[in-house]
Amino acid sequence: METVKRGYVPKDTVEFGPKAAAKLNAAAQELAFLLDRGYDTKSASTFVGNHHLLSERQRLALARITSPRAALEARERKRLREAPEALVLDGFNTIITLEVALSGSLLLEGMDGTIRDLAGLRGSYRIVDKTVRAVELLLGRMGALGVKEALFYLDQQVSNSGRLRALLLDKAAERGVQVQVELHPSVDGVLSRLENVVTTDAIILDKCGSWYNLNRGLIEETVPEAWVFRLDR
Numbered sequence: 001m002e003t004v005k006r007g008y009v010p011k012d013t014v015e016f017g018p019k020a021a022a023k024l025n026a027a028a029q030e031l032a033f034l035l036d037r038g039y040d041t042k043s044a045s046t047f048v049g050n051h052h053l054l055s056e057r058q059r060l061a062l063a064r065i066t067s068p069r070a071a072l073e074a075r076e077r078k079r080l081r082e083a084p085e086a087l088v089l090d091g092f093n094t095i096i097t098l099e100v101a102l103s104g105s106l107l108l109e110g111m112d113g114t115i116r117d118l119a120g121l122r123g124s125y126r127i128v129d130k131t132v133r134a135v136e137l138l139l140g141r142m143g144a145l146g147v148k149e150a151l152f153y154l155d156q157q158v159s160n161s162g163r164l165r166a167l168l169l170d171k172a173a174e175r176g177v178q179v180q181v182e183l184h185p186s187v188d189g190v191l192s193r194l195e196n197v198v199t200t201d202a203i204i205l206d207k208c209g210s211w212y213n214l215n216r217g218l219i220e221e222t223v224p225e226a227w228v229f230r231l232d233r
Helices: 018-034 041-052 056-065 069-078 091-103 129-144 163-171 186-191 200-209 214-222
Strands: 086-090 107-109 115-117 148-153 178-184
Touching: 018 041, 018 086, 041 056, 056 107, 056 129, 069 200, 086 091, 091 107, 091 115, 091 129, 091 148, 091 163, 091 200, 091 214, 115 214, 129 163, 148 163, 148 186, 163 178, 186 200, 186 214
Parallel strands: 086 148, 148 178
Antiparallel strands: 107 115
């Protein structure tokens, strides 16, 4: 199986390194200020990015990290403090972030406490050497938390979604978690209407009934060396 560092971009060590941190922190504060006053993310990110001469990747990171205060408060009210016995997971969103963590590539801590990546999913996905480990860690964590049932949703139109489904079911058979995997053409739309959701997608977090921050605890406990860029408190 091919060895891949999921989400690795060499220039990240500079663009998200110590010297860039002060600029990114200032930009995040300004972006949050504008979002709190009703500016849309795209135009506000462009304005702040131009002001600080940010790269495209830095601008994308800021948009992933930053949210208006009202959204943050609403997400916090819906966040489950303890794992429920049944979870519904945004499959690619969750697994790719774990692959990025295992690769030592850049992760971002959002203002809402979630851990996000910049790897992206543009219709294509392939199983790499980190995938099996990511799935094993995920299933192990759910078992340790007392989760008895897990329903994964995978984007039907993404390449190799069927192979990932088979891997999930195969690994689940070795553990005590009852797993189902659905391939669906509109995962975001389905998850937005459900409870007990595991995702870091801001749109889903804003619409779903309740959510559990599974990846954060999992990464902190099992991949403590993961590279997570955090804003100053």
